[in-house]
Amino acid sequence: MDFELTPEQIQVRDMVREFAQREVAPHIRDWDAKGEYHPEVFRKMGELGILGLPIPERYGGGGFDYVSLALACEELEAVDTFLRVVISVHVGLNSLTLLQWGTEEQKQRWLVPQARGEKLATFALTEPGAGSDAGNIQTRAVRDGDSYVLNGEKMWISLANTADHFLVFATLDPSQKHRGLAAFMLERGMEGLTTGSIHGKLGIRAGDTGWISMQNVRVPAENMIGEPGEGFKIAMSAIDQGRFTVAAGACGLIRACLEASIKYCHERQAFGQEIGRFQLVQQMIAKMVKGYETSRLLVFRAAELKNRGIRNTRETSLAKWVACDAAFEAANDAVQIHGAYGFSNEYPVERYLRNSRGAVIYEGTREIHQVLQAEYALGYRVDRPLRCPQPPAQAFEEQEARA
Amino acid sequence: MKIAVLVKQVPDPNAIRYDRRLGDLVPGTPQATNEYDLYAVEAALRLKEQLGTGEVVVASVGPARETLNRCLAMGADRAVAIEGPSLPGDSLVTATVLAAWLRREAPDLIWAGQETSDAGTGNVGPQVAALLDIPLVSNVVGWEYRDGVLTLEREIEDGHQFQQVRPPALLCALSALDEPRLPTLRGIMEARRKPSDRISPADLGVSDDELAPVVSWEGLFVEEESATGVVLQDVDPDQAVEQLIAFLQERRLI
């Protein structure tokens, strides 16, 4: 076990931090207040290579490991959640899933431009009538000659209105529930595919969350990722990656709460002393430190398993649950520490609170993670080997090849 | 064209904390690249890109691994760390060591920063130029290279001045130059494969006598902050009221 970051990991962290601080931090209060969306930021992330960070160099990515990915997510969400969300859907849920399950041809066609940041991608599983119960989705895919015809609605999809590529899940046979699902890559511009944005959100107001509607969208059979009936497994392994980025991002949100709170504790006086001197305020600070450090350790453990290509569903779920709960609690306490000022957007902590709320719902609700952890502990749940296991990070792949 | 850039690693100005008992910075203060030096690196990279060929070599005296890695990731071709037990000494020692290295490298052009954010003497650039006996252009805020001649825009008191110089020369950068690029992930990955040397003053033939500082370093202290006031004079009463309200609001007193 080694807790030292490598020089490259430090460089990735510093570069992403500078990018977010320089390009987004000065504007974010305004963007959030107006619900303004600035996708040009993603172009810059693409130019810097952030949108292909963990994808091997041979597929146009940076070839960095999962610790670097975690550090990048932390830095992005320390500025605003919408920046980390693009990593979750574009990199975690879509690109890494193509890397794991796609054929060589599919990787060349979609993964390479995504890793280079030339195309943006998202992941569409949730529907108006099915979220946690993903086996029950109603979007239908019907075989017709050498293509499938898709009909249905997707809801709460991040980057729905921005992405070029969509990893869409549909059922081939509703009576088969989760065994009947299949995964397809759809491209913007396909006939019958429309998207829109959802307004009136509590948080991530500088980001795009939306819906996708498919009306007789004809999708060539070669756009199916994996095999018919494998859709549910693909969705779950995608979520192993997405959850990881959410957990790592939550660490950044906790850190931002901690930094803002410490600063305010030193500035604000009450009863003749800095409010940081009050033990009940100290308790909130201590809990933020605990949340940050424990969440980070869980994230880094999951990262180590991912680096080596070892199954990590259980560990990633634990990291996601712990980190997102801790982030919500930290943000809530940060508002408390700021008193009435925390209740206005003069300070960033109210934005942190609103942004932290979503992550207790998406990528597995808090309740779903509790059920998972209990089932693993009780022996009701066992992970079986996948047809396509998650590949190790590039550096570890190279190590293995040498050995 | 071979371009050398002199870069220094300094305590990160955004993270500096002073330890009163130690009489020094808190140990483990995060390090950063001196800001002006990043502008110098950017200028060197742009000139190389304009010419389509050449080499950018960065060098630093004293511990500077992160800084040199960063310059390589930005696009520099090679890095040299000059390290020794007596380094850093005073600015003349630093300049002497750098000049010895530069004589060996014989670059066509040298970029440095105008001054550092830590010791901030602004001596090193001029001293190196003097030791090498080449022209010095300081306070550079703009440049253009055409037909073997550099046209340099300098910031001077009350205005700007244009100078032309034919390399070799030493230029000192200010931050009005093009904003330094962030290293890309590809750059960070490629930097690992670029040549990076570590040498000592002895390797450069610098004698122990030359490494003895003439200026001695006494210690560090922080000036006590004292409260300052604002005086509103010769303003019309309505404006004065507005300014007073703004002043109080800014401090969250009303």
Ligand SMILES: Cc1cc2nc3c(=O)[nH]c(=O)nc-3n(C[C@H](O)[C@H](O)[C@H](O)COP(=O)(O)OP(=O)(O)OC[C@H]3O[C@@H](n4cnc5c(N)ncnc54)[C@H](O)[C@@H]3O)c2cc1C
């Ligand atoms: C900002 C945002 C972005 C999103 N982005 C995407 C995206 O890009 N792609 C995508 O596919 N989806 C996305 N989602 C959707 C998200 O994944 C779902 O909201 C989530 O899976 C929960 O589903 P649901 O909202 O339908 O809630 P439901 O599943 O209806 O759950 C309602 C409540 O019941 C509880 N519950 C449900 N089942 C159980 C159980 N078995 N045991 C105990 N409690 C249970 C839940 O915990 C919850 O409290 C996003 C959501 C948000 C808010």
Ligand SMILES: Cc1cc2nc3c(=O)[nH]c(=O)nc-3n(C[C@H](O)[C@H](O)[C@H](O)COP(=O)(O)OP(=O)(O)OC[C@H]3O[C@@H](n4cnc5c(N)ncnc54)[C@H](O)[C@@H]3O)c2cc1C
């Ligand atoms: C532990 C320690 C001990 C010190 N002891 C002394 C001492 O005894 N006496 C004393 O006078 N000073 C001492 N200093 C200060 C420091 O060593 C000098 O000031 C330094 O050599 C360069 O001067 P500067 O920072 O003022 O650079 P400036 O002259 O302000 O820098 C201008 C430009 O020169 C270049 N440059 C400067 N330094 C370097 C470098 N090291 N490598 C490459 N390029 C460089 C950069 O391009 C920079 O932008 C000490 C510093 C430390 C950290």
